[in-house]
Each structure stands twice: as structure tokens, then as C-alpha cells.
Amino acid sequence: MNAYDRASWEERWSVALRAHGDRLALLPANDHLTEGAAGLAPGRALDAGCGHGAETRWLAARGWRVTAVDFAATALAEARAMADGLGPDVAGRIDWVEADLASWAPPPGAYDLVLSLFVHVAASVGEMVRRLAAGVAPGGTLLLAGHLPVDPSTGEPTRAAGQVQVSVDEALAALDPDRWEILIAENRPRPAAGTGADAVIRARRLP
Ligand SMILES: C[S@@+](CC[C@H](N)C(=O)[O-])C[C@H]1O[C@@H](n2cnc3c(N)ncnc32)[C@H](O)[C@@H]1O
Numbered sequence: 001m002n003a004y005d006r007a008s009w010e011e012r013w014s015v016a017l018r019a020h021g022d023r024l025a026l027l028p029a030n031d032h033l034t035e036g037a038a039g040l041a042p043g044r045a046l047d048a049g050c051g052h053g054a055e056t057r058w059l060a061a062r063g064w065r066v067t068a069v070d071f072a073a074t075a076l077a078e079a080r081a082m083a084d085g086l087g088p089d090v091a092g093r094i095d096w097v098e099a100d101l102a103s104w105a106p107p108p109g110a111y112d113l114v115l116s117l118f119v120h121v122a123a124s125v126g127e128m129v130r131r132l133a134a135g136v137a138p139g140g141t142l143l144l145a146g147h148l149p150v151d152p153s154t155g156e157p158t159r160a161a162g163q164v165q166v167s168v169d170e171a172l173a174a175l176d177p178d179r180w181e182i183l184i185a186e187n188r189p190r191p192a193a194g195t196g197a198d199a200v201i202r203a204r205r206l207p
Contacts (some may be wrong), residue, residue: 004120004163006071006100013052013074025082032118035132036143036184037062043112043140048101048132049119051096053079057086059092064113069097069104079120080166101128115143121164129174130165136205142180144171144201151197152187158196171201179206 016024028034033055042063047056050068059066059090060083070076076096083091097104102122106114114136121128129144136142146165151158168185175182184202 009072012073013072017078024052027054029055031057032117032145032200033115033143037113040113040141044110045113046106046111046113046135048116050079051075053082055115055117056094057083060090061086065093067095067097067098069101071098071100073098075160105131108134109137111135112137112140117145118147118165125164125166125170126174129171138207140205140207142203146199148187148199149196160196166199168199168201175203181206
């Protein structure tokens with residue numbers, strides 16, 4: 001078992017849900033999504049690495065039809081139960097998919113929004129960005145965020161040290177400028193966490 005493989009995530013989710021499932025249930029959707037999707041008309045969305053599903057529920061509650069993918073069955077079961085608690089309208093707009101994002105590919109051009117927040121990448125960041133980006137429909141939005149392993153403001157290792165998540169440079173290198181308008185590509189401090197920084201990438205696929 002490596003630090004971020006499927007078994008490790010099952011274990012992490014089991015421990016977290018046992019220890020503070022009630023707190024996790026109350027966590028709001030991430031600001032990167034609520035800001036990034038605020039002006040978008042509801043359509044079809046992919047939440048790649050949905051975890052306990054806060055972003056998926058936020059989208060479905062606003063009328064999006066969401067495909068939510070994660071390889072941790074424990075997280076998916078909890079996410080589905082929480083969505084069911086919001087009633088059949090919201091729950092009925094979500095398809096839960098247990099799959100490994102190291103190989104799972106979205107149908108080409110199927111989604112108006114592809115979102116992937118804080119997923120640990122097993123192999124190449126660029127390859128994963130290209131694979132997820134291929135799922136965005138013309139005119140649609142790609143929204144990615146990753147914790148940085150080193151805080152750019154201090155040069156110190158962050159709590160994400162040793163993890164491989166999406167970075168601004170690798171995401172930009174993977175997105176063909178003839179096909180993508182880059183709306184945001186920056187490292188942002190994490191005020192809520194009080195430490196660390198996130199790479200945030202928002203791009204629109206050109207029609
Ligand atoms: C840090 S959590 C983030 C969850 C959610 N996106 C959020 O922002 O709260 C990372 C999630 O990605 C999932 N994950 C990591 N690697 C994955 C992979 N290769 N395939 C599918 N899911 C993966 C984990 O199970 C976990 O739920």
C-alpha cells in the first residue's frame with residue numbers, strides 16, 4: 001500500500017468518518033467551486049475525486065446533473081447517503097461512479113463543467129489533466145485545484161509535502177492554447193487553513 005492508493009484512502013475515509021463524520025457532513029462546498037461556478041448555467045458536471053461529496057451536492061442542489069467519481073467506496077457510500085438526505089430531486093441528479101482516476105476517462109466533450117479538487121495523482125499530472133480536459137464540452141469549464149507541497153510565500157514544506165497534485169505549470173503545459181482560454185492560473189494562499197497554498201486553474205474550452 002502506498003500513501004495515496006485506493007486502500008490508503010479507504011482507510012483514511014473510514015477513520016475520518018468514524019472520528020468526525022458529523023463535522024465532515026457540515027463542511028460547505030469549496031470556495032474554488034462556489035466562485036468558479038457562480039456564473040455558470042446548470043448543465044452536466046463531472047466531480048473527479050468527489051470524496052464525501054460536498055461539491056457534488058452543492059452542484060446538484062443548483063440544478064446540475066453530476067457524475068461523481070471516486071475510488072474510495074467508503075467515501076462514495078457516505079456521499080450518496082448525504083445526498084439522499086437532501087431528497088429525490090437532488091439525489092436523482094447524481095450518478096455515483098466508483099473508479100480509479102489513474103485510468104478512468106470521461107466520455108469526450110460530455111460535460112459543461114469538469115471539476116477536480118485536491119486529487120493525488122499517481123502518475124503524470126499532465127496526462128491526467130489532458131484526460132479530464134477531454135471531457136469538457138465546447139464552451140465548457142475546467143476547474144482544477146491542488147495543494148502545493150511547498151508554500152511559495154515561505155519556501156517551507158506544507159502539509160501536502162510529498163504529495164503530487166495538480167500545479168499551475170503542469171496544467172498550463174497540458175492545455176492547448178488554441179483550444180483553451182485560461183481564466184485563472186495562480187497559486188492562492190489558504191486563509192481558512194492558516195497555512196499553505198493551492199494551485200487554482202480555471203479554463204474555458206473554446207467553442
Ligand atoms: C483530498 S480528497 C478531496 C475530495 C474532494 N474533491 C474535496 O475537495 O473535498 C481526495 C479524494 O480523491 C480520491 N482519489 C484519490 N486518488 C484517486 C484516484 N486515483 N481515483 C479516484 N479517486 C481518487 C480520494 O479517495 C479522495 O476522496
